[in-house]
Amino acid sequence: MESFTIRPIEKEDRNWIAQFLDRHWGSTRIVTRGQVYLAHLLPGFIAEQDGEKVGLVTYRIDGEACELMTINSTIEGQGVGTALLEAVKTVAMEEGCKRLWLITTNDNLKALRFYQKRDLHIVAVYPGALDASRKVKPEIPLFGYDGIPLRDEIELEMTL
Numbered sequence: 001m002e003s004f005t006i007r008p009i010e011k012e013d014r015n016w017i018a019q020f021l022d023r024h025w026g027s028t029r030i031v032t033r034g035q036v037y038l039a040h041l042l043p044g045f046i047a048e049q050d051g052e053k054v055g056l057v058t059y060r061i062d063g064e065a066c067e068l069m070t071i072n073s074t075i076e077g078q079g080v081g082t083a084l085l086e087a088v089k090t091v092a093m094e095e096g097c098k099r100l101w102l103i104t105t106n107d108n109l110k111a112l113r114f115y116q117k118r119d120l121h122i123v124a125v126y127p128g129a130l131d132a133s134r135k136v137k138p139e140i141p142l143f144g145y146d147g148i149p150l151r152d153e154i155e156l157e158m159t160l
């Protein structure tokens with residue numbers, strides 16, 4: 001039995017979400033493929049354990065495509081990330097989406113492992129895309145996880 005629960009975001013969560021995104025991504029502004037999104041205003045799901053928020057996923061639906069915008073777990077290795085991804089997959093299918101996709105970055109080896117083991121396939125690599133992202137979000141650091149230069153966007157998708 002899982003020790004956490006997953007529920008949809010509610011209006012009252014927006015302040016917490018904004019702070020959480022600031023802490024984990026340096027901003028509530030998320031850039032993918034050159035577009036800026038205010039992730040604290042998007043729909044999503046929160047994971048809770050013993051009354052504490054331990055994970056957040058946000059997404060946006062555009063026609064038959066659902067883009068997973070952010071996903072974070074603060075208690076890694078207990079199934080929270082998988083459950084949040086499943087929640088988005090379920091809602092995307094209910095909304096008639098045919099494709100779930102996302103952008104990650106070249107430094108995020110943990111995410112690349114996580115997604116590829118969960119049916120998401122690499123479908124495109126955009127070399128140097130972070131240069132364009134930094135033009136709209138200068139706070140994006142030059143180095144990412146493990147000191148890897150943060151340079152490229154990697155697109156993954158699954159068919160629903």
Ligand SMILES: CC(C)(COP(=O)(O)OP(=O)(O)OC[C@H]1O[C@@H](n2cnc3c(N)ncnc32)[C@H](O)[C@@H]1OP(=O)(O)O)[C@@H](O)C(=O)NCCC(=O)NCCS
Pocket residue numbers: 070071072073074075076077078079080081082083103104105108110111113114117
């Ligand atoms: C990527 C991320 C969301 C995964 O979240 P998570 O909560 O650790 O995910 P899970 O616990 O579901 O899965 C992680 C591993 O724990 C394992 N695991 C899950 N439940 C487990 C349990 N009860 N006991 C032991 N291991 C377990 C999983 O098998 C998985 O390993 P695998 O990938 O080899 O299959 C998390 O690492 C994270 O927040 N990263 C930082 C933010 C980030 O980079 N997000 C992606 C941006 S594109």
